[in-house]
Every structure is written in structure tokens, then in C-alpha cells.
Amino acid sequence: xxxxxxxxxxxxxxxxxxxxxxxxxxxxxxxxxxxxxxxxxxxxxxxxxxxxxxxxxxxxxxxxxxxxxxxxxxxxxxxxxxxxxxxxxxxxxxxxxxxxxxxxxxxxxxxxxxxxxxxxxxxxxxxxxxxxxxxxxxxxxxxxxxxxxxxxxxxxxxxxxxxxxxxxxxxxxxxxxxxxxxxxxxxxxxxxxxxxxxxxxxxxxxxxxxxxxxxxxxxxxxxxxxxxxxxxxxxxxxxxxxxxxxxxxxxxxxxxxxxxxxxxxxxxxxxxxxxxxxxxxxxxxxxxxxxxxxxxxxxxxxxxxxxxxxxxxxxxxxxxxxxxxxxxxxxxxxxxxxxxxxxxxxxxxxxxxx
Numbered sequence: 001x002x003x004x005x006x007x008x009x010x011x012x013x014x015x016x017x018x019x020x021x022x023x024x025x026x027x028x029x030x031x032x033x034x035x036x037x038x039x040x041x042x043x044x045x046x047x048x049x050x051x052x053x054x055x056x057x058x059x060x061x062x063x064x065x066x067x068x069x070x071x072x073x074x075x076x077x078x079x080x081x082x083x084x085x086x087x088x089x090x091x092x093x094x095x096x097x098x099x100x101x102x103x104x105x106x107x108x109x110x111x112x113x114x115x116x117x118x119x120x121x122x123x124x125x126x127x128x129x130x131x132x133x134x135x136x137x138x139x140x141x142x143x144x145x146x147x148x149x150x151x152x153x154x155x156x157x158x159x160x161x162x163x164x165x166x167x168x169x170x171x172x173x174x175x176x177x178x179x180x181x182x183x184x185x186x187x188x189x190x191x192x193x194x195x196x197x198x199x200x201x202x203x204x205x206x207x208x209x210x211x212x213x214x215x216x217x218x219x220x221x222x223x224x225x226x227x228x229x230x231x232x233x234x235x236x237x238x239x240x241x242x243x244x245x246x247x248x249x250x251x252x253x254x255x256x257x258x259x260x261x262x263x264x265x266x267x268x269x270x271x272x273x274x275x276x277x278x279x280x281x282x283x284x285x286x287x288x289x290x291x292x293x294x295x296x297x298x299x300x301x302x303x304x305x306x307x308x309x310x311x312x313x314x315x316x317x318x319x320x321x322x323x324x325x326x327x328x329x330x331x332x333x334x335x336x337x338x339x340x341x342x343x344x345x346x347x348x349x350x351x352x353x354x
Contacts, residue, residue, distance in 0.1 A: 006169050008161065010177040017136045017178075025174045026140035034061060034171075036150040036164050037137050038178035039129040041102050041186050041204055042157040042311070043164050044073065044147030045172065049083075052114035055146050059116075061171040064153040069119035070146040071104050071127050071187070075138035083110055083144060084124055090214060091192045097213050099128040100135060102187040102204025117146050127187055133178035149186060150175075156242050156311040156318075156346070159184050163315060184308035185338045190217070199223065202338040204307075223341060242311065242346045244318035244325060246278070250347040252329025252340075253354035256300065260285050262354045263326050267291055270324055278317035280327040282306070293320035303336045310342060 009025065011017050025035045032054040035046050045062060047054035049072045059066050072083060077095050080087050084107035091105055109124035118124055129135065138145060149157040152167045161177035168175075188203035190210065198218045199207060210217045251262045263279060267289065270277040278293040279286070286296040295313040298305030317325045327343050330336045344351065 004170055004173055006165070006172055006175060008165070008175045008177055010161075011133050017133045019136060019140060022133070022137050022140050022176065025137055025176055026142070028173050029137075029141040029145060030143060032057075033173040034058065035137070036161075036168065036172055036175040037134050037147075038161075038176065038181060039073075039131045039134045040182045041129070042159055042181055042184070043150040043161065044071075044129075044134070044145075045150035045168070046073065046145040046147035048141075049073075049117055049144040049146035050112065050114070052116045055114055055116040058146065058148065061168060062148065062151070062153045064148065066116070067119045068148075069121060069125060070117050070148050071125040071189075072113075072117060073134065073138060073145045073147050074126060074128050075135050077128070079144060080107070080126060083113060084108060084126060085110060086193070088192065090197070094190070094192070094197075094210070094214060095128070098205055098209075100130040101128070102130070102183055103127065103210075104187045104189045104201075104203075106189065106191040106193060106200065108193060123191075123193060125189060131178065131182075133176060137176065154243055156244060156314040157186060159308075159311050163311075180308075182308065183304075184310060184312070185335070185342060188338070191220075194218070202341045204335065204338065206334045206337065208334060242314070242342045243348075244314045244346070246318055246322050246325045247350065248314075248325045248327060248343075248347040249350045249352065250327050250329055250343050251352045251354060255354075256282070256285060256328075258354040259328050260288055262352060263289065263328065266324075266326050266352075275323040276321065277324045277326060278320055278322035280310075280313045280317060280325060282328055282330075285328065291326075292322055293317055300330065303330060303334060303339060306330060307335050307339050310339060314346065 086108045104127040150164045158164045159181040183204045188205040189201040191198040196216045276292045279289045283296040297309045297313045
């Protein structure tokens with residue numbers, strides 16, 4: 001595609017971001033351009049969701065498969081009825097409790113939503129982000145904004161503007177730098193067209209959180225499967241995601257002592273084969289590894305910290321030019337479910353249970 005000059009606009013992520021600094025980005029969105037902006041989850045690559053040509057440029061910039069649906073970002077609950085059918089009492093309750101925040105809801109789409117946004121599906125994914133810069137930009141633009149993560153397709157999602165520029169410099173018009181992302185993993189995607197609702201992608205809102213408001217919620221059996229045939233019902237379902245260049249091996253089990261033992265065995269094997277290895281480790285065990293690079297991703301006692309630093313850790317280790325990244329597993333509960341979903345997708349079939 002024709003090279004662009006990407007402008008970086010740094011914005012204070014305070015409760016009242018400088019609207020004047022965001023005015024140009026809002027106009028670019030209205031005019032069909034591409035703007036990257038921060039959210040509480042990851043940075044998003046945004047375009048006017050009602051402009052099919054603008055949306056198509058998202059796929060071109062990312063190298064993203066065109067059948068992979070996008071999430072439409074809004075700044076007011078009232079916009080749901082402008083974009084979707086079937087805004088039920090239950091869906092409205094979820095919006096009132098979890099918006100703004102890291103929850104995306106799948107609803108039947110209105111006819112004017114371009115097929116490019118939905119991957120040709122009859123549904124649309126909607127979310128109201130919590131980040132004050134994102135909300136201010138959406139308000140200034142005055143349009144719904146389709147936005148996947150602002151990275152090259154398949155790579156770990158960006159949680160800083162620096163990550164974005166390394167992937168998309170010259171491919172987008174503006175990057176709004178609002179600092180690091182608070183959560184660090186993409187939103188939970190909840191299919192509200194099903195009864196009971198179904199989690200298609202775990203994220204910043206846990207199943208436990210949702211069930212506290214909505215009652216029983218199912219989890220799609222394909223949520224961790226990147227080889228599912230056909231058009232994906234949600235972002236992150238069909239294709240391999242979150243993968244650095246290096247091979248990722250995920251080691252999981254009930255006891256951290258067994259996980260550490262197996263990781264050290266794998267490191268010894270790598271060294272005997274003259275392969276450079278990196279470890280994505282919890283802070284509790286990071287000192288116990290002799291590897292070319294070790295990234296302490298966060299504490300097992302605080303899985304929110306692991307989630308926040310996960311993609312940064314994968315990118316850091318990849319920059320160390322290691323051949324293999326060995327990642328510790330975590331309890332599959334609360335936000336740990338989202339952490340493990342991303343690690344399993346990064347590793348593909350390279351999963352070792354101990």
C-alpha cells in the first residue's frame with residue numbers, strides 16, 4: 001500500500017484529555033483515515049465503521065484476513081440501537097454494569113453496517129471502552145469506530161504506542177499515544193444472540209463476573225482453537241494469534257515446582273542443541289532460570305499483573321532473538337482464563353502438561 005507519514009500525538013490519559021489535541025484525529029476518522037488509539041485493553045486500529053472503504057484499509061494495514069470480524073467502538077449506550085437489533089433487557093443490563101469496560105457484546109446487526117465490519121455475518125460486535133482518551137476521541141469523531149488491535153496480524157497485541165509504531169509506522173495516519181494499557185489483554189467477547197449467553201473469547205471481564213449479573217454463561221468450546229473451519233464468530237477465534245517470531249512452548253500444571261522443573265529441563269535441552277531460549281516467568285520463579293533472556297511477567301498472587309505485561313513480555317523476548325520462548329502456565333480462573341487463552345494461542349500445539 002502507499003506509504004503514509006504517521007503522526008504521533010501524545011495525550012495525557014487524565015479523566016479529561018485535551019480535546020484540541022484529539023480534534024485532528026477525529027477529523028481523520030470522519031474522512032476515512034486510520035487512527036490508532038489507546039484503550040484499557042490494548043491499542044486499537046480505528047476507522048469509520050460505516051465506511052466500507054475505510055474499514056477495508058484496516059485489513060490492508062494489518063494484513064488481516066477479511067473474514068475476521070471487527071469490534072465496533074462506541075461512546076454511548078444509546079448508540080447500540082443505532083447499530084444493532086435485539087438489544088434485550090439482559091444485554092442492556094450487561095451494558096449498564098460492564099460499560100464502559102472490557103466487554104464486547106455480539107448482537108444482530110442493522111442492515112447499514114458494512115459486511116467488511118462483520119466478516120459477512122449477520123451480527124455485529126459492540127464495545128464501549130473505558131480509557132478516557134478513547135472515549136474522548138469517539139465523542140469528538142461522532143461516529144462508531146471499527147477497531148481491531150493495532151498490530152501486524154498474528155503478532156502479540158500492542159500495549160504501548162511504541163509497539164504500534166514498530167508494526168504500523170507508515171501504514172496509518174495518526175497514532176494517539178495515551179501511555180500503557182491498564183489491562184493488557186483484549187476484551188471479553190460475549191454472544192448475546194445465544195441463550196444462555198456464550199463467551200467466544202475470554203478477556204478483561206471474567207465468566208465469574210458475568211454470571212454474577214446474567215446468571216449462567218457458557219464458554220464456546222472453540223475459544224482456544226485457532227483451526228476452526230468457516231467464518232469466525234468473533235475476533236481471535238479462527239486464526240493463530242498473539243504469536244512472536246520465536247517458537248512458544250507453554251508448560252502448565254498444578255504445582256509451580258513441577259512447572260519450574262520442566263522449564264529447566266527444556267532449557268538444558270535447548271542449550272545442548274545450541275538454541276537460544278527465553279523464559280516468560282512469574283516473578284516468584286524468574287530468578288531460578290539460566291536462560292539467554294528472562295522476562296518476569298507478573299506475580300502468581302496477582303494475575304492482573306500477568307495479564308497487563310503478557311504481550312510486552314512476548315515482544316521483549318522476541319527482540320532478544322531467541323529461538324524458543326518457554327512460558328509458564330497459570331491457574332485457569334478469573335482473568336487467568338484470558339491469560340491462558342492467549343498463551344495457548346501463542347504456543348499452538350506446543351503445550352506440555354506436568
